Amino acid sequence: MREDDLVVAIRALVDADAPARVRVGIGDDAAVWQPSRSHRSAITTDALIEDVHFKRAWASDREIGIRAMVANVSDLAAMGARPILATVALGFPSAFGNENVLELYRGMLEVARQARLCIVGGDLTRAPVVTIAITLVGEVRDSNLKLRRGARAGDAIVVTGPLGAARAGLDVLRESVKLEGALVEEALRAYRTPQARLAQGRWLGASANVHAMMDCSDGLSTDVARLCAASGTGALIDDVPIAACAAAAARALGVDAAGYALAGGEEYELIAAIAPRALTYLSARFHARFNRALLRVGEIRKDPEMLVRIGDRLETLAPAGFDHFA
Amino acid sequence: MREDDLVVAIRALVDADAPARVRVGIGDDAAVWQPSRSHRSAITTDALIEDVHFKRAWASDREIGIRAMVANVSDLAAMGARPILATVALGFPSAFGNENVLELYRGMLEVARQARLCIVGGDLTRAPVVTIAITLVGEVRDSNLKLRRGARAGDAIVVTGPLGAARAGLDVLRESVKLEGALVEEALRAYRTPQARLAQGRWLGASANVHAMMDCSDGLSTDVARLCAASGTGALIDDVPIAACAAAAARALGVDAAGYALAGGEEYELIAAIAPRALTYLSARFHARFNRALLRVGEIRKDPEMLVRIGDRLETLAPAGFDHFA
Numbered sequence: 001m002r003e004d005d006l007v008v009a010i011r012a013l014v015d016a017d018a019p020a021r022v023r024v025g026i027g028d029d030a031a032v033w034q035p036s037r038s039h040r041s042a043i044t045t046d047a048l049i050e051d052v053h054f055k056r057a058w059a060s061d062r063e064i065g066i067r068a069m070v071a072n073v074s075d076l077a078a079m080g081a082r083p084i085l086a087t088v089a090l091g092f093p094s095a096f097g098n099e100n101v102l103e104l105y106r107g108m109l110e111v112a113r114q115a116r117l118c119i120v121g122g123d124l125t126r127a128p129v130v131t132i133a134i135t136l137v138g139e140v141r142d143s144n145l146k147l148r149r150g151a152r153a154g155d156a157i158v159v160t161g162p163l164g165a166a167r168a169g170l171d172v173l174r175e176s177v178k179l180e181g182a183l184v185e186e187a188l189r190a191y192r193t194p195q196a197r198l199a200q201g202r203w204l205g206a207s208a209n210v211h212a213m214m215d216c217s218d219g220l221s222t223d224v225a226r227l228c229a230a231s232g233t234g235a236l237i238d239d240v241p242i243a244a245c246a247a248a249a250a251r252a253l254g255v256d257a258a259g260y261a262l263a264g265g266e267e268y269e270l271i272a273a274i275a276p277r278a279l280t281y282l283s284a285r286f287h288a289r290f291n292r293a294l295l296r297v298g299e300i301r302k303d304p305e306m307l308v309r310i311g312d313r314l315e316t317l318a319p320a321g322f323d324h325f326a
Numbered sequence: 327m328r329e330d331d332l333v334v335a336i337r338a339l340v341d342a343d344a345p346a347r348v349r350v351g352i353g354d355d356a357a358v359w360q361p362s363r364s365h366r367s368a369i370t371t372d373a374l375i376e377d378v379h380f381k382r383a384w385a386s387d388r389e390i391g392i393r394a395m396v397a398n399v400s401d402l403a404a405m406g407a408r409p410i411l412a413t414v415a416l417g418f419p420s421a422f423g424n425e426n427v428l429e430l431y432r433g434m435l436e437v438a439r440q441a442r443l444c445i446v447g448g449d450l451t452r453a454p455v456v457t458i459a460i461t462l463v464g465e466v467r468d469s470n471l472k473l474r475r476g477a478r479a480g481d482a483i484v485v486t487g488p489l490g491a492a493r494a495g496l497d498v499l500r501e502s503v504k505l506e507g508a509l510v511e512e513a514l515r516a517y518r519t520p521q522a523r524l525a526q527g528r529w530l531g532a533s534a535n536v537h538a539m540m541d542c543s544d545g546l547s548t549d550v551a552r553l554c555a556a557s558g559t560g561a562l563i564d565d566v567p568i569a570a571c572a573a574a575a576a577r578a579l580g581v582d583a584a585g586y587a588l589a590g591g592e593e594y595e596l597i598a599a600i601a602p603r604a605l606t607y608l609s610a611r612f613h614a615r616f617n618r619a620l621l622r623v624g625e626i627r628k629d630p631e632m633l634v635r636i637g638d639r640l641e642t643l644a645p646a647g648f649d650h651f652a
Contacts, residue, residue: 003450006424006427006450007450009424009428010427010428010431010448010450013428013431013432013435014431014435014444014445018444018446019444021410022411022444022446024446025444025446025447026445026446026447026448030447031411031413031446031447033410033411033446035361035362035365035367035410035465036361036362036364036365038362039361039362039365041361041367041463043411043413043446043447043461043463044413044447045413045414045415045447045448045449045459045461046415046449047415047417047449047451047453047457047459049417049451049452049453049454049457051454052417052451052452052453053451084347084359084361085348085357085359085369087357087369087370087371087461088371089371089372089373089415089459089461091373091375091378091457098332098335101332101336102335102336102339105336105339105340106339109339109340118340118344118345118348118351119340119352120344120348120350120351120352120357120359120369121351121352121356121357121369121370121371122336122352122371123371123372123373123459124329124332124333124336125373125375125378125379126375126378127373127375127378127455127457128375128377128454128455129453129454131373131375131417131453131457131459133371133373133415133449133457133459135369135371135413135415135461137367137369137463139361
């Protein structure tokens with residue numbers, strides 16, 4: 001059973017109990033409920049486990065804290081929500097000292113301050129490896145809430161930045177690839193200190209022309225397929241924006257650069273499905289607001305197939321991103 | 327550094343950022359914030375790690391799910407709050423199959439249904455051992471919110487049930503003690519399928535004569551000391567209510583039964599500090615409502631010493647409950 005199938009089985013157990021106040025349950029980047037008539041709260045949880053999601057040799061404790069918090073902030077960004085508070089359940093072995101714990105917290109707090117959220121509670125425990133489970137609660141206006149479902153045939157698929165840099169960083173750290181100068185820096189920075197697109201997510205959430213949104217944390221090929229499955233559509237990916245260091249890494253490995261960037265992961269650009277007539281206007285305003293491009297990668301299609309254009313051919317897009325149980 | 331000291335160091339990092347909307351931050355059973363003017367939400371997180379908090383040989387997967395959810399529900403009960411929703415971050419090794427995962431969920435759902443809360447989201451990941459981090463969000467009226475701080479000199483200290491049964495269950499499972507018949511059942515049931523005192527917590531929360539409350543999950547001696555530290559008081563414990571199986575286990579081990587029950591843990595009775603003039607009335611109403619006794623264990627004292635009466639002598643009460651890093 002793959003990760004997505006186990007989620008479906010759990011959902012079948014759980015959904016029977018969901019009361020009306022729960023507006024979005026298991027299966028999106030975050031769940032949404034209604035604490036009072038005028039409010040929508042969003043909640044998400046994400047765990048990072050040593051030697052599964054990171055190796056301590058690959059990043060400082062502070063950077064591990066940054067990565068753990070960014071993964072959660074990104075899930076709220078993908079809903080168009082604003083984070084308010086976090087709880088942290090932290091497990092660690094006895095060799096992980098108090099100064100290590102505090103450095104991890106300093107990293108989480110750096111991200112928390114930028115996102116203007118507050119760590120309000122937690123749990124400390126022994127564990128065989130460093131285990132960081134963060135839960136974030138945020139707020140979102142009902143009109144700004146974006147889900148994975150909602151994409152329509154003809155929508156343009158956009159991402160908020162070039163892809164593959166974190167994968168290149170991982171390949172450098174694993175010593176599967178050697179890069180030089182600024183490219184190494186770009187790759188390692190993308191892996192160690194990623195950025196969540198929080199302001200961009202809230203901005204995109206405020207537009208009625210954005211029909212669906214999610215983050216790209218398991219790789220574009222896997223995550224576009226999830227967005228399409230939730231929307232009951234397919235997609236054609238025909239223009240993958242590739243980070244310079246990812247292009248160099250693919251070249252060094254002798255693999256197709258677009259394929260390399262499609263199968264990334266642990267990067268936090270947002271994916272959105274946008275009404276095609278609004279694309280030019282939204283892209284211009286996005287650039288003016290954030291000084292970065294909103295990059296068109298393909299389009300949503302009615303036919304539920306997932307396709308990618310390689311040169312002149314259309315091929316089936318296999319979800320090649322991160323599956324935690326593959 | 328003990329667990330409580332590390333919490334203090336983390337708090338010093340985190341508290342500087344807490345905005346006014348956060349009413350209770352790190353250091354109580356749950357944190358409390360204000361999503362809108364008329365609402366108070368409470369949030370708590372608690373992780374259970376295989377071979378730290380449980381052994382798979384000691385309980386079924388369903389029972390492990392029950393224990394994990396009860397630990398969290400109890401933290402909200404201790405605030406006088408009502409749980410609404412939960413997220414679950416679950417890590418497990420490849421030998422832990424899908425049916426094991428679903429059984430764990432069935433156990434969590436049993437508790438969730440009783441508590442009328444909904445599991446709305448989660449995260450599944452590989453981990454070296456079974457790792458269950460649950461976060462719960464609840465609601466509480468401002469007037470019903472009970473904290474650890476607030477106990478006053480002269481208050482009666484009460485608990486919602488006899489203590490030590492879960493410890494006896496653990497001792498049976500570890501084969502450090504042999505019990506017979508109904509006593510084994512009582513001990514194993516207390517360890518494997520504990521109950522959170524949710525209705526009792528909300529009922530106590532509604533009384534202005536209850537000045538402070540927390541749960542007893544790390545053992546009475548450790549947790550009363552925490553309540554007193556938060557309240558700036560001391561306490562004298564002079565009457566520890568001992569579960570029948572705990573008394574039998576202490577006898578078999580040749581140790582003092584009160585000391586055995588004081589140093590329990592993983593049991594979820596509530597501890598409350600109650601205005602002394604209200605004790606008789608509240609106890610009678612509690613008994614009428616729940617058909618169980620509200621048990622007086624001692625009193626809050628101005629002098630910040632922690633004392634316990636053993637026969638005719640007063641001894642210093644050492645926190646002998648569970649410290650995750652001791």
